[in-house]
Amino acid sequence: MSLSLRPYQRAAIEALYDYFAGNTGNPLVVLPTGTGKSVVIGGFIREAIAAYADTRVLVLTHVKELIQQNFLALLRAWPEAPAGIYSAGLSRRDIRAQVLFAGIQSIHRHARQVQQCDLVLIDEAHLLGRSDSGMYRSFLAQLNDINGGLLKVVGFTATPYRLDSGLLHEGKDRLFTDIAFEVPVLEMIQQGYLCPVVPKHTETQLDVGGVGTRGGEFIAKDLEAAVDRDEVTRAAVQEIVQHGEGRGSWLVFCSGVAHARHVRDAIREHGIACETVTGDTPAPERDGILSAFKAGRLRCVTNANVLTTGFDAPGTDLIALLRPTKSVGLYVQMVGRGTRLAEGKDDCLVLDFAGNTARHGPIDKVDGRKKEPAGDGEAPIKVCPECQTINHASVRRCIACDHEFPPPEVKVAAKAASNALLSIQEQAAWCEVTGVRYARHEKPGKPASLRVTYDCGISAHSEWVCFEHTGYPRDKALSWWRRRAANLPPPATVDEALAATSTLRRPIAIQLRAAGQYTEIVATRFV
Template identity: 40%
Template sequence: MLSAPSPPLALTLRPYQEECVQRVLNTYQEQPEGGKALVVLPTGCGKTVVFTEVARRLGLTTLVIAHRQELLQQAADKFRLADPTAVVGQVGTGRHEWGAPTTVASIQTISRPEHLKNLSQFRYQLVVIDEGHHATSDGYKAVLAALSNAFVLAVTATPDRLDKQRIESSFGEPVFSTTILEMVEQGYLCDLRAIAVRTTTSLDGVHTQGGDFKTRDLEEAVDTPERNLRIMRAYQEHAKDRQAICFAVTVEHAHHLAEAFQKAGFRAAVVSGDTPQEERKHILQAYARGELEVLCNVSVLTEGYDHPATSCIIMARPTKSRALYTQAIGRGTRLAPGKRDCVILDVTDNCLKHRLQPQLLQQALGVDMRNGESITEARHRLHTEAAEAPAPSEPGKESNERTTKVLARTSDLLVNILAPMDWKRLSSGAYVLEVGEHRHRIALVPSALREGYYAVWAKLAPTFKPQLWLKESPLEWAQTHAEMKARLLQTDEKKRVLVDSHAPWRSYPASLKQLSTLRYYGLDFQPEITSGEASDLIGQEKARREQAKAKQRVARQAPRSRQKTS
């Protein structure tokens, strides 16, 4: 079984990702041909990692479909990270690389009649639809009809649609689903803090179209010098030291907002569908390097764009769409070194007509949040209020029991969400961490070729000779890998030898005990695995299992807490 496996992922799957993969595999076993599975994971929780691992384990000819070039490139990159030997073809934007074991394709290209014939010819066994909430359109229906015998996996962060079509009618109820709230509580997404920015603008004259505000009416109502200045001042007051993405109604609105920021001395720029591709690339790179503080955009950054250091979202565009709203705030939910939370500036305009009420953070997430309060603070407050509330019967006993449950819940959260490490961001875009009394240095160094990718380097005392711990990987992978080793150094200085890439033992063949442990954990490995590689795999798996136990404790407490507060 272990003679020639595919190379393992650079990062062990998170517990919920492993559960998600297993549920998809179980669904496939029930109906390999023509079966369907829907997965709902919030932005930043690894949808691409999940479907890449499903494809790797199934070993089927795979077609990944997306509606944006950025999503195609992300998928191709993740497949190659999971398996450096993977052959990935691309169809779309002028490329027609049919016939590879894995193909990433643009729906706009493959839904054309001349390409539908190719789909039938290559007979893909697994079809993955990224951002699956788009899959009810005619183009997707034509593609799925041409591949009726394939197993279809749809992944999305936002299953609800403005046109009221239910994605579940096409793919069934989700085989796995989780929420932003749950991921924040478990420490996989950063905390969100909502601040209401009240304006004197009225939305009462704005009409609706297709389930959301009519663009022209909305622009006329909200694109005013007074409102734009109010938004800038709110950023200045609450988030001036944070990188922010600002969502505007139209291109002109975005430019007016950017001008308001620029006049106040902030470095701001605009990206939209009208921005030339090369110019957009340079602007996004400048933002990623920290050279821009505010990035104003119209629609282009709601899906497929990730800059984890973003710690402020400005909702200057009112919307009735929960899907659009959650996609927008999802640009700020990702974890990053040194990032404590993300501030959502909810611009609240006057609105007397209930049918025109736009989405706000607490409405979208379904949690009672006070102004300026974070999700975690709101949840703790609600649990505390419930614990202190008198019970209708046996007040003393019930109150004590409730208090016990809440305290256990709070304790679990503190154990579960490990204290953020003190990363420092340099002007070069790299992150640096000093560890222990000997001040070992660990660095996340940005890739010069791939946006959002970082290599992990270390300089360990006493020689401080540079050593590569992890090749270029997505930031969350690199950060997790670096912090796993950093915690080893923190717990015991003698464990330095376990993380030191220059230690002679790392090049020795894996010991019998290591091989036995790898088999016990069910980990894939190459026959020629070294002792150092085996140690890394075992360390990652132990860390994953310890984390999973903490999450299970939280999950066991959550239902009881909710019962007591209901």
């Protein structure tokens, strides 16, 4: 049985073949959230076993939900797969399975029980921080020795940098050596495989200038003390409710457990059904909340540090960031929860109260390299009002007299920041659509396409929809059709499309950017 792969998924697998044909390192495959890493993993496994029937594969990750998701994804595509699970959290130890999906915490001491292994695939590789590399390194070293030094290791991630510091394939303690394949998030959005994320001005902006940093990230306790203020929470929630009108699934990232609950309570005061998920939420309760959210029975979920990885709710169409972070990876992962496609979903609105977009830039242009401290500017200090001793900004008590400093102040900015979530939004403008025209377009030597012309006052802008092409153009055409006629089967020809244009949703605005002497349509907004 062959797996159905999109062109870029096929290209990812081919890139791994090419890599191992000429290299001996541990490569990374970088695919944005929502583009089907589990499908690529399943396809690679299936083909490896088809080529060499006794190939033994181990798929590792940190999170039990991901272990189960990847296992089930393989079985859906290949029901006869010789697959099993090794995870204490899932109460399964199928150590002899030919394809073994395992949690690193459960299996890292049991390399000798695993024995033969040809291929190790590490999912959500960005979760492998510096403190985790020893666990992986020891386990993989033992496994490599057992298998005569022939073990191949591949990492899969949407963000090729550690959540705590630096690029995954750089640095002396790196486990991965190269990026074998990467497809940009902007390309996936433009080709219709992901939906756009749209930033909106927020009047409330959190000022965390007095919060200290440890290990490249805000100190968690100090951050929550700074952010979890009733007046700020109420101001932010007021904006969430205002912007969320007409949007069905809101996901809110908070700065701590107490903060998540306080935000939940403030949202409930507006009559909105809202629940909270944290690391302390019992598994049955958590599963019930998330199931209701995914099914559309629950409008809003607030969370603290648990829904950034392995959480799939395609209908999410509003994300509120009340969690400032210095981690590029965490920022991209949070925004990435809103990029999946869903029926009736045109885009995902992102309300960044935390200044993360200004801090890191558009998600398709972020730099995951560890930044060195700047040499200029004021030092991060504070002066004790009791004894005038100079202290580091992060301390809670004076080092000389033990005076307790108040939590860092949170300020409501007088003017909200305006930042693009995608680089194209830095130079693109929205135009109101006053009319839409459809026509058949012929080009010598090429299949026909549907020319769509949008009248915007005295200007007109066109795009070409390629129903009769193959590969990316055809896939993009199908996505274009789904957004306008989700209940109608997509046409196979331009003539079929023209016959159905009267049933298509009409956009109210298009977003344009300059492309040489022409303009390019990069997004569409519907009623």
